[in-house]
Amino acid sequence: MLVTYLEASRDLCETDSILFGAALAVCRIIGAKVSTAGRATGQSSDIPAWRRRIEERIAKARARIGRLICFRSGNNRPRIVRTVRMAFAGTNFSLSQPDITQKLTERIDDLKQRSAAWGKRIRRYTKRSTRFNQNHLFQSDQKRLYESLEQPIISGTGPAPNQADNVAFWRGLWSEPVNHSEGPWTEVMASQCEGITPMDPVIITPDDVAEAVRRAPNWKSPGLDGLHHYWLKGFVVCLTVLARQFQEALNQKSLPSLFTTRITHSVPKDQGTTDSSKYRPITCLPTIYKTLTSILFSPFSSENATRADVCRVALKIVLK
Template sequence: METNKNPYGHRLHEAMLQRFPALQGKTIQNILDQRRQLFVKHRLKPEVIQTMRKQVALELEWTVVVAADATTEQRDDTSGNAAQLVNPSDQSAHETLQECLERYAGLDQLSRPRIPRLRTNRDTKNILKSMNNRRLEDKIATLRREIGIFTETLEPRKPSKRVKKHADNVQKKYGDSGNHTVDTVDLLKQKLRVYVNRLRRYKQSWHRRVDNNLFNRSPGAFYRNLAPSTTDDKGQYPEPESIREFWRGIWQVLFNHKVSAEWIKCEQKKTERIKLMLPQVIVVEDLNEVLAKAKNWKAPGPDGIQNFWYKKFTAVRSKLADILSLILDNPQSAPSFLTKGMTYLLPKTDYPIKDPSKYRPITCLPTIYKILNGIIANKLYQHMDDNNFLSEEQKGCRRHAQGCKEQLAIDNVVTRNAIAYCIY
């Protein structure tokens, strides 16, 4: 059964036969070839083509948008107005973009105009090559091919006429025809070495930029890429029941902690003078502060909503702040999905084994739960900071404190003094 693989060709062929009945003997491919020749060989002036397009637009009630060097025809399905011409000299590019956004924003993708097909020709290939930065690869491939041709001419057996002709052309390309073949091969090898080293530097620079961007976005992903896992999908995984049994033995065992420990009494005495924290109300500013630091595409929970959507949908923040305030006042009103997560088991070894103790669990909770926890943490920290609750010696879990660097500096000083005074 024949299928309609070229709908544009069929429509063009039907339109041509209706307007010019004398072309009954022409096939679809003949019409397409003639049209291609008109554009490739530039048989028609650009002014003539522009006039023809305007006439067709008026007949079909299309909107013609004139770009810098090309004209894009878009079907006006939403209004029956006459053709509207937009000239870059009369209207700025920003205004044209704004008009297109207002026109097609929220429109179904199937109802939008089709993107024109990119013609595959020499110019298109050159553009794609330049975009992919393949110039050095092409030069290296050419040099290797030319070195191979000269190497074949240096063999004891007599080279073919085709190889000899190629070698003569390369000889003329890089110098006089009187140069010795060995000298030309050395010259080509030196050029090849230069291009290979340059390509290696470019790739190293590119990898550095990629690593820096990855580290800024996700340090965890950067460190994981430093030592890629060699996990074999064909390994043996633990059974679900054995995993449940292992973790049940950890989380379901009750421990009685010593609530009358001496250090607890000391801490209670220190905090007797601190006034209690007043009931808090979550406002939009609290949401904005937490969302500003949240990463867009962190792994979500079972709801599948990333932080990106909470950032972009600013209209829901006021209502969301009210809901979180109600949950904060009455935790029993929180929906059950808020504390449900998806737990993933990551192997501690390079290959999966059946021992469930060799896996570490990571639970991904809903992002809205993380946002609520971030707001609570900010309010608690502000209360503790205002009342000088944290001791001066504490550096861990303290904001704007470089505890790790200070500890390293102290260790460095102690080590130097120990070495200087021979204290062992």
């Protein structure tokens, strides 16, 4: 079905909408839960499901312990009595037994031991998960591992900054006009770039798109379109269409406004979460736009090698 729709697509915006609709249809067919509010993917909870289940057991056990203690102290309200009957469900227990106090004490001790065991299980699993993640990070990025060990753990669960203060802070950085005075480095850079041979016209092939998609992480945070690289890898029939439309966009020197519209998340840099200046903005751009930029700045093929070398030379000049 995608072939028919993609062949009729007129631009990258339509292609993006078609791919998003196909991904949503697949999710509905297999029964997967998705968030489509604003076509942006909501962040999932950092607490794993197994830990939430154990914490719920502990919370229920503690509530039951409190009501059993109340009943043992003489509180005979219907709700308390109902909890006591539930605590002894499946046993030959009766409220008129002479040793009811001993039975209650044993049941309370049993629930306390279970809660303690569940708590130890959470700590054991958490320690194992941390050790596993650190070992994996050591294999992939040692610098990032050492930085995470040296830096304190920052929690963003505190009070958020005031919305008015937040808007005023970022408006002062982004909205107010600023007069920049270009230094002599611009003249130096211009003189050094005079000897650079102009690069050949950019030619994007389906193989370039396929390689860029293959190298991209499956579930990297998407932009406003909510489309992940996972779907581009699955819908292989879209690669040829994307290559053609990428080429058309470069030839026309224009991109849809969707590709430059972004979602910005504020990440706290330290514990002072009420200060707007202590947040780091992380911007998420649409997946298809990131695919295009990865093709332009990565030497996936011989045609792209020249423009990648030119980009590296320009970056070296700027850094000097």
